[in-house]
Amino acid sequence: MKYYIRRWHYLLGLFAAIWLILLSISGFLLNHTAELKLKQRFITTDWVLDYYGIKVLPILSGIKLQDKLWLIHSKNALFLGDQRLENISIQQLQGAILFREQLIVMLADNTLFLLTLSGDLIEKLVYLPVDPQHIGMVDNQVALKTKGGFFVTNETFSSWKPVEKAEQVNVSKQETLPNDLKENININNKLGLLNIERILLDLHSGRLLGGWGVYVMDAMGLILLWLVGSGGWLWLKRQLPLKTK
Amino acid sequence: MKSFLFFTFFISNVVLAQEVYQTPEDFLKETFQNTVPEPRLLWLIGERQKVAEQILGHKSNALRIRYWKLGEKSAWILDEVGKDEPITTGVVINQNKIEQLNVLIFRESRGWEVKYPFFTDQFKEIQLKPDFNLDKTIDGISGATLSVKALQKVARLALYLHQQTALEKP
Numbered sequence: 001m002k003y004y005i006r007r008w009h010y011l012l013g014l015f016a017a018i019w020l021i022l023l024s025i026s027g028f029l030l031n032h033t034a035e036l037k038l039k040q041r042f043i044t045t046d047w048v049l050d051y052y053g054i055k056v057l058p059i060l061s062g063i064k065l066q067d068k069l070w071l072i073h074s075k076n077a078l079f080l081g082d083q084r085l086e087n088i089s090i091q092q093l094q095g096a097i098l099f100r101e102q103l104i105v106m107l108a109d110n111t112l113f114l115l116t117l118s119g120d121l122i123e124k125l126v127y128l129p130v131d132p133q134h135i136g137m138v139d140n141q142v143a144l145k146t147k148g149g150f151f152v153t154n155e156t157f158s159s160w161k162p163v164e165k166a167e168q169v170n171v172s173k174q175e176t177l178p179n180d181l182k183e184n185i186n187i188n189n190k191l192g193l194l195n196i197e198r199i200l201l202d203l204h205s206g207r208l209l210g211g212w213g214v215y216v217m218d219a220m221g222l223i224l225l226w227l228v229g230s231g232g233w234l235w236l237k238r239q240l241p242l243k244t245k
Numbered sequence: 246m247k248s249f250l251f252f253t254f255f256i257s258n259v260v261l262a263q264e265v266y267q268t269p270e271d272f273l274k275e276t277f278q279n280t281v282p283e284p285r286l287l288w289l290i291g292e293r294q295k296v297a298e299q300i301l302g303h304k305s306n307a308l309r310i311r312y313w314k315l316g317e318k319s320a321w322i323l324d325e326v327g328k329d330e331p332i333t334t335g336v337v338i339n340q341n342k343i344e345q346l347n348v349l350i351f352r353e354s355r356g357w358e359v360k361y362p363f364f365t366d367q368f369k370e371i372q373l374k375p376d377f378n379l380d381k382t383i384d385g386i387s388g389a390t391l392s393v394k395a396l397q398k399v400a401r402l403a404l405y406l407h408q409q410t411a412l413e414k415p
Contacts, residue, residue, distance in 0.1 A: 087306060114309070122308045127269070158284045158311075 356392030
């Protein structure tokens with residue numbers, strides 16, 4: 001009996017030690033999330049993202065504003081070149097143009113966004129002609145295509161009037177990205193989806209193993225309790241003969 | 246004609262669950278008795294940007310703000326997040342005092358009590374102190390603390406920006 005308990009105590013002790021090491025390291029790191037910037041460190045490895053069920057579709061096209069200046073939207077983010085625009089969140093990019101070489105005018109989610117060439121938001125305009133669909137240029141002015149026709153705006157984007165020469169409006173279009181940009185942007189597109197803090201939290205709670213992970217952690221807790229009991233029993237067994245001597 | 250076109254083609258972005266208490270265009274028409282002036286633009290750069298950041302407690306999400314001014318009266322339509330979503334607020338400033346503050350569009354799930362006049366009327370006649378705080382205390386509403394704070398920030402920002410319009414070319 002004593003032999004079996006000791007043997008199981010060693011085996012389960014070894015197993016629990018590995019688990020305790022994982023728990024200690026993940027707990028230690030999670031205690032210092034802010035200092036270690038674990039929320040801002042992202043995983044881009046495909047198999048890890050796959051394991052979490054995160055599908056990242058490759059980005060193939062974008063809007064060419066100027067030579068080497070592209071505005072690209074994916075499900076996850078908006079990019080100017082290969083730089084992610086962190087402060088702007090949109091659902092649907094409807095079009096974009098470069099206005100007078102100094103302002104990016106983007107139509108997205110039925111809203112007009114005015115951006116600097118470095119991607120800083122200047123202004124968001126929601127009061128536009130009804131149902132804007134596309135954006136373009138005509139006679140160096142910004143024009144919107146709506147269900148009701150084309151409208152052109154003034155310098156301050158404060159009023160809109162119908163365009164007489166609708167056929168002359170140059171509407172922005174999606175184009176295929178050049179290969180070098182495509183490569184960079186597809187790496188950057190994976191950033192922001194899965195941070196290290198998430199993985200450590202899941203490792204610490206056992207959820208990294210899926211739905212069963214929590215039960216595995218419960219089992220580990222029971223094993224620890226058993227180890228306490230068996231360890232105590234083995235210690236007592238050793239102490240008692242000494243005292244009787 | 247321009248103003249006519251400006252007010253003719255409006256859309257409402259029904260992307261978020263939102264409650265519109267007063268449309269921005271109605272707010273402006275009411276403020277200027279149907280003679281809404283052309284909007285003017287105020288850049289939030291340099292010292293102005295720093296003060297705006299100090300008032301809001303975060304970086305402003307735009308570099309330029311649109312406002313409407315006629316004589317000593319200016320109107321501002323500003324967005325500020327309460328808890329999760331922006332609250333669109335209209336503020337009218339006259340001679341450096343708040344004349345009117347209205348919640349125009351509310352998108353949060355709670356804290357909507359700030360729309361009522363019993364709360365917004367507290368802002369009337371309030372001025373900005375040199376330290377960019379309001380010169381009177383605003384009584385809060387339990388359960389709407391974040392919305393109350395957001396409106397206080399908007400009131401302070403509008404008062405500050407109104408002062409800044411005096412430095413702009415007419």
